[in-house]
Amino acid sequence: MSEPVAVEELEVPTNKSDPVIQARELARWYGQVVGLTDLTVDVPPGITGLLGPNGAGKSTFMRLLTGQIHPSSGSVWMLGRNPVFQPEVFCEVGFCSEDDALYDDMPARDMVTFLARCAGFGAHDARERAALVLDRCGMAHAMDRRCGGFSKGMRQRTRIAAALVHDPKLLLLDEPMTGLDPVGRRDVVDILESFAAGGGSVLFSSHILHEVEAVATHVAIMNKGMLLAEGTLGQIQEELEDYAFTLEVRCSDPRALAKALVEHGHIVSVAFDGEDGASIASSSSRALTEELPRLALSLGIEVFELSCPGEDLETLFARLMR
Amino acid sequence: MSRGPLPLFKSLVLVASFAAHEVSWSRKTVFLGLLLLVPAGIATIIRSEAPPGEVGEFLEFGMTSLVIGIVQLMCLFHGAGLIRDAMEERTLAFLLTRPIGRSRVAFGMYLGLLMYVLPIGLISATAGFAACRAGLPGGMFSDVAMSPASAEALMRLLQVTGAAVVFYGALYTLFGLVFKASTIVGLLFLMIFDGLLGSLPGPPRMLSPMGYFETLASPYYQSRATMYSEMEAHTIESSTAVIVLVAALLVIMLVTRRIARGKDFVAFQKAQ
Incomplete structure (x- = not known):
């Protein structure tokens, strides 16, 4: 049986945003x-x-x-x-x-x-x-x-x-x-x-x-x-540190974007999907999310859509467990 | 629209009525209910088989021990199980997560035990007494009204029975709070302290609650071991018995309160 812990008085929350x-x-x-x-x-x-x-x-x-x-x-x-x-x-x-x-x-x-x-x-x-x-x-x-x-x-x-x-x-x-x-x-x-x-x-x-x-x-x-x-x-x-990350992008010139990205060392693979789609896998989520908009802007590539397949709680959980 | 916490009395009564319901619906009830008939049954057998006068001696010396033994068994099987069963069935969490407080839950359960065992203990004692005295001159159900001596003996038996229920109920509720195998520990206590030490003629009898209750039941009571012999026995004064029993009850209550406040009310935690 553990000893009771002394009662410490706290203010009863009155503000709606106070922790419950x-x-x-x-x-x-x-x-x-x-x-x-x-x-x-x-x-x-x-x-x-x-x-x-x-x-x-x-x-x-x-x-x-x-x-x-x-x-x-x-x-x-x-x-x-x-x-x-x-x-x-x-x-x-x-x-x-x-x-x-x-x-x-x-x-x-x-x-x-x-x-x-x-x-x-x-x-x-x-x-x-x-x-x-x-x-x-x-x-x-x-x-x-x-x-x-x-x-x-x-x-x-x-x-x-x-x-x-x-x-x-x-x-x-x-x-x-x-x-x-x-x-x-x-x-x-x-x-x-x-x-x-x-x-x-x-x-x-x-x-x-x-x-x-x-x-x-x-x-x-x-x-x-x-x-x-x-x-x-x-x-x-x-809060998570850098982790491997795959980004799906739809843009005006995915091949030019992929080529510019590949020159940076963190890109693991690129798979094209039709004329305007690409799935880019990187070993560094931080590098990819920082470089992609900068490169698209400098190359004049119009980005229509960005998505992160698998970036749900399950993936997050698996990363945290590691 | 939540309400404030309940006052002490109301919360105790609520938990007690719930506990009394739980006790009265338990599987042990039928078996223990049969035990209540034992004093009256034995008295009837003695009256029909033994020489006249034997039943008077039985009433004077044997009935109290028998009735106390039976209410003690009821307190043990119901009282030791009340909190322990709720912990193991995991239903105690319902009460612990209401604005009642841990010690009130424990004392409410104890009161519930009294609400159930006290009336039936008193009925059993009265039935045993009636079986001894019915039809005898000055006894119950005779042409002559119950004599003052007979009425006094009945009152004393009922008082001692009531006191025994209050004491043993508290003791075995505490056992239920403390020990995982509370019924077995209670049985050992019953056999060693009340069964063995309570029967001895010497000072060890003072370690037995039963010894004090027997003293209260009859000032002539010495011990079960010396009842029918010429052996000198260690006697306990009635006033000493009252003081010791009240003090022991207070200690049991205080320990119960302390343990109820500090205890982890989860029966066990599987190793993870």
Whole structure:
């Protein structure tokens, strides 16, 4: 059992752009196993995706955030409050764990009602809110059935309803789309987007890249208990050092452009596509993106279109892992 | 439109009512429910088989130990499992991520255990008492009204039973919080401290909570080992028993609060 970390008071965020989650040199060990190490991060409002392979430390971070475990060192705050010693923060935070856990003996509505009551709602209000939020999560048809008989997708929807029932400002979801079919995933994405559109913030973890890419405005990438990168996709790309890069260009004279580029040592290959297209592979992303516009300008070549195939989160992730 | 945190009493009652529901629906309930009939069953057998007068002695010395043993088993199997099961089934996260606070969750669960075990423990004690005394002069259900001595004995039995539920409920809730194999540790405690040490005639009996409860039940109670012998036994004063039990209960509560605040409430972490 680790010693409780002293509560440090932070200002409760009042500005809409203030970080909703702050971690400072946060670390957690499980005996000799590193769960999380030296994590310093500010999670801004909006939808943030926490991305990383299994064992990256995402769930450890979620458990530290929700006060289920204590940090070995460092501190963490949500909405300016310490989750272990200031549990009132959970009036404004909803959490859906990755564990397939529900009160199996209880009907979904009773369970969600109970959790709403724990958040301070009266019995009548809580029951009405439970019905509303279960309906919103696509569980209207089954809300009076016991959770023990639910399919995996229904269980996940019920858990998300339980996280939403007290109308939180911040939603923490640990692998929320695991076990859902494509329709279920789409529904969860819709719920997250409508929650964020209503002014709420979301931190959700996933090891599936396109899930994060589809929903998140902000990304934090973790591996082996460490934060590798954090920011928007563009910011992360900028932070990355030079890397091999392929650019597709459509211009008035691709051959002249390619010839001028090849004189520089970093070009690996050029493949032409029709009269106006070329795919240029370079060993240096920085050199290529700096030289191409300069050369096009000096040679009087008109550039119609530039694209970077494969420059999605998956490629970025693979680069970070290296 | 989120609301503020719940006041202490309301949050305890909410968690307690939920825990009582969980306990009453658990798979152990039927088996443990049958145990409640044991005191009345044994009293009935003694009355029908043993010479007259034996049942009075059983009521004086045996009934309390039996009833306390049974409520202790109920507190052990339900109390030790309440928090531990919720940790292992991963449902505890629902309560920990509400604006309640960790120690209130632990104490709410303890209160829920009392809400369930206390009434049925008292019913079991009353049924056992009734089976011993029914129809006897001055006893229950006789033509003569219940004598003051009989009423006093019943009240004492109920008080000791209630106190035992409060004490053992707190103890085994703490076990559930601390030990992974909480039921096994609890059983060992029951066998070593209450079963073995509690039966010994000498000072080791003072290490057994059961010894103090037996003292409270009957001022003539010495120990189970010396009950029917001429052996000199180590006696415990009633006032000492009250002080020791109250002090031990307070210590258990304080330790529970401290551990609940500092504990990692995730059952285990697989090596990554």
